[in-house]
Amino acid sequence: MDVHVPLVVPTVNLKHLDVLAHQQKSLGLDNDFLVCNSNCAVSGIVVPLAALQAHFGAIECCSVVTMQAVCLPLMGSI
Numbered sequence: 001m002d003v004h005v006p007l008v009v010p011t012v013n014l015k016h017l018d019v020l021a022h023q024q025k026s027l028g029l030d031n032d033f034l035v036c037n038s039n040c041a042v043s044g045i046v047v048p049l050a051a052l053q054a055h056f057g058a059i060e061c062c063s064v065v066t067m068q069a070v071c072l073p074l075m076g077s078i
Contacts, residue, residue, distance in 0.1 A: 012050040
């Protein structure tokens, strides 16, 4: 990940889009910007984690395994 390219999950960290003005200036982008959106696995995890963090404080560690790359080939042709 590049520090100038925010990973945005709108329901959790929409304020990260505030970095775009700095990004455009730093990278010399006139009317363009770079944003990375999360995949389906990340979206489903960070929303409840954000709620837990808001209620209990910082989360020190979270281990996640997705089997997306394994499951699709095992399904065969659909």
